[in-house]
Amino acid sequence: MTTPRLPLSRFRVLDLTSHRAGPTTARQLADWGADVIKIEPPASLDDEAGGSLIGMRHGSDFQNLHRNKRSLTLNLKSAEGREIFFKLVETADVVLENYRSDVKYRLEVDYEAVRRVNPRIVYGSIAGFGQDGPYATRPGVDQIAQGMGGLMSVTGQPGQGPMRVGIPIADLCSGHFLAQGVLIALLDREHTGEGQWVHTSLLEAQIAMLDFQVSRWLIDGEVPGQAGNDHPTSTPTGVFPTSDGHVNIAAAGDRLYRRFCEAIGRPDLLSNPDYTTSGLRRRNRAALNAAIAEYTSTRTSAELVEAMTRAGVPCGPINTIEQVFADPQVQHLGIAKTVEHGTLGTLGVVGQPITLSAAPQPEALRMPTPERGEHSDALLESLGYDSAAIDGLRARQVI
Secondary structure: OOOOOOOOOOOEEEEOOOOOHHHHHHHHHHHOOOEEEEEEOOHHHOOOOOOOOOOOOOOHHHHHHOOOEEEEEOOOOOHHHHHHHHHHHOOOOEEEEOOOOOHHHHHOOOHHHHHHHOOOOEEEEEEOOOOOOOOOOOOOOHHHHHHHOOHHHOOOOOOOOOOOOOOOHHHHHHHHHHHHHHHHHHHHHHHHOOOOEEEEEHHHHHHHHHOHHHHHHHOOOOOOOOOOOOOOOOOOEEEEEEOOEEEEEEOOOHHHHHHHHHHOOOOHHHHOHHHOOHHHHHHOHHHHHHHHHHHHOOOOHHHHHHHHHHHOOOEEEOOOHHHHHHOHHHHHHOOEEEEEEOOOEEEEEEOOOOOOOOOOOOOOOOOOOOOOOOOHHHHHHHOOOOHHHHHHHHHOOOO
């Protein structure tokens, strides 16, 4: 079967990343067709011989994260390993790394070193806290960034202490931001003819994702707190009990609130002086939520979703992950994809949430997550190494 041209198929990416943030960037580029070469240490030199801190190589997390890449083992601490790396740099477009900010300099694979070999390189970096500054060399992981970036202070029920969110949001968002930055730099290269260094951090990504919560402080001088399952500023928007579970209802704003009150047959909630404006509804949220819950608790979740949809009020069930993929709209969107793995068989992975109207889509994932060093020989042969030279490199633990 001929693989269709994908939008990024003309780009080659050297992926030095591990853990989650950097590999998220590489996955974005790989899914859309970039030739991503995952460079990882030989197994004999890897303290995480199973593959990564995120789990065993054949585990679901690793398989979902590293698809559509080729794997080359390379000892970058050796002169021979760096020599091979820089041969690859000569024809590459992008280098990605998410080392602690000082490590790339010790390995001598930093942006300036790469740029001397190929001035067109776009060099993408993610660190915990940034490339310079007082925390630059600190180790950083997602949960630390969630705490330092303010997210845990606005997540969870009031008075019950800080709460992390259920996904590694700083890792994922920094990975997506870096992918965006790399694409911007590649577009800029079309104008300048030269690459540049693009970098972000877990901390910056986490703060950026706070968005309106940050503006409440920067503009209004208000320190946001925890609001539990209620929207921090819009009322009534939150989780309400049903006779068989819970639903989310979003009826903030005068127009939606009117529709909602009419749909549940409670005109008194419209005329009650405590609820006549958005500000009053927010101030008296607890009493209003209790009044709404009296009604919702007598209806099933499906009945409420149907009634609210008829009224034009946003409402939806609160699904488990299993229920998400059983939902007819999710099935229609087709975000669950499959890939064939030589050892593990057919695997389900999360597809891309982006649809382009004209460009080919990554409908079927091209390659499963590679075994460590699966493509080392082929890649080295493409650089001019013969079998004897490759055997020697392997014997010396260069690959």
